[in-house]
Amino acid sequence: MKIDILSLFPEMFDGVLQSSIIGKAAEKGAVSFRVTNFRDFTTNKHNKVDDYPFGGGAGMVLMPQPLFDAVDAVCSKQCAKPRIILTSPQGKPFKQRDAELLSKESGLIFICGHYEGFDERIPQHLATDEYSIGDFVMTGGELAAMAMIDSVVRLLPGVLGNDTSAVTDSFSTGLLEHPHYTRPAxxxxxxxxxxxxxxxxxxxxxxxxxxxxxxxxxxxxxxxxxxxxxxxxxxxxxxxxxxxxxx
Missing domain, CATH: 1.10.1270.20 (tRNA(m1g37)methyltransferase, domain 2)
Structure with a gap:
């Protein structure tokens, strides 16, 4: 699987993508990552990616141009048409079933939001999926993307040492997992x-x-x-x- 991440703060992913199960999955070749700062695709002289909302209101809104161009550039390097995932508090709740479905894809692109939100043309005409990880608001979509990536990558074939582990996880059967015990008795x-x-x-x-x-x-x-x-x-x-x- 190829996973691209579009973020204004790519350094946030440095430790996460190189550690634990995710890092081992990359070492095995089960997944590859590429993090892109979509500010690099701005066409204005101030490198702005956001602007005031039409009609007034608080906050700034991410403009469509940098993200559309960034996705075009990333898609040109993917072998197959990827799913494009928007992290948003307005998205549908991300559940285990969604992780299972995404784990079957060959390519994913995660778009990490910031500021007040996205220009509506981004979720309507660019993203294929819009997900939320809970009914709370964070400063950006990076942590949400990390959580979803972790849940997807661990389901890839050969990533977990025991392939039955993912089958019996909480939510995989529709129920929470049973208690566990180990030594000493x-x-x-x-x-x-x-x-x-x-x-x-x-x-x-x-x-x-x-x-x-x-x-x-x-x-x-x-x-x-x-x-x-x-x-x-x-x-x-x-x-x-x-x-x-x-x-």
Whole structure:
């Protein structure tokens, strides 16, 4: 996969793209990165990328020309037509399913916003996708792009040491992930559940499913809406709701 990033602050990506799983993925050749400062594509003598909004109002708005020209230049170096992703608080919520879909692409371009926002012709006629990572506002789109890139790159074939890890991640199954334990089995009197030490893999799998469902019910009940559950899972839910009603 080829990932291009258009930013006014390319230095923000230096450590992120060279570290941890992302850095290892690049070393393996699973992904390559190129960060471009789209200010380099301005045509005005002051190298401005923003201007006052028509109609008045607070803040400055990113102009279309530098970004359209920057995308044209980047696309000319990509082998296939890439998805062009705009980071914006007005975009649709970025979820695991979106990361999975983007991981199938051969090329991605991330546009990091700044200031009050974008000229509307950028999301309407340039970007193919507009995503938000949450209902809050940041000073720029760089951190949002980093979060999305991380979630996508880790799904590329061969990037994770264990390919089943991504399959069982929180949100990949529609549920939050079950609790994890490791050595020692008894730490300061806090013990690992006996079942996990039993070697009974069938029972362990059932425990993990049950705890995954319980954690989702307790922490993110919204994720259960519209989710298809088995009869056993419905039975567990009814029991927990009954317990909650009696408290």
């Amino acid at each position: 008894d730490f300061r009197g806090m013990k690992v559940p006996d079942l996990l030490l039993s070697g009974n893999h069938e029972k362990i799998a059932e425990w993990r499913l049950k705890e995954s469902l319980r954690r989702t019910y307790e922490r993110r009940p919204d994720l259960l809406e519209g989710l298809s559950l088995t009869d056993q899972e419905e039975k567990w839910l009814r029991a927990w709701k009954k317990d909650a009603d009696h408290r």
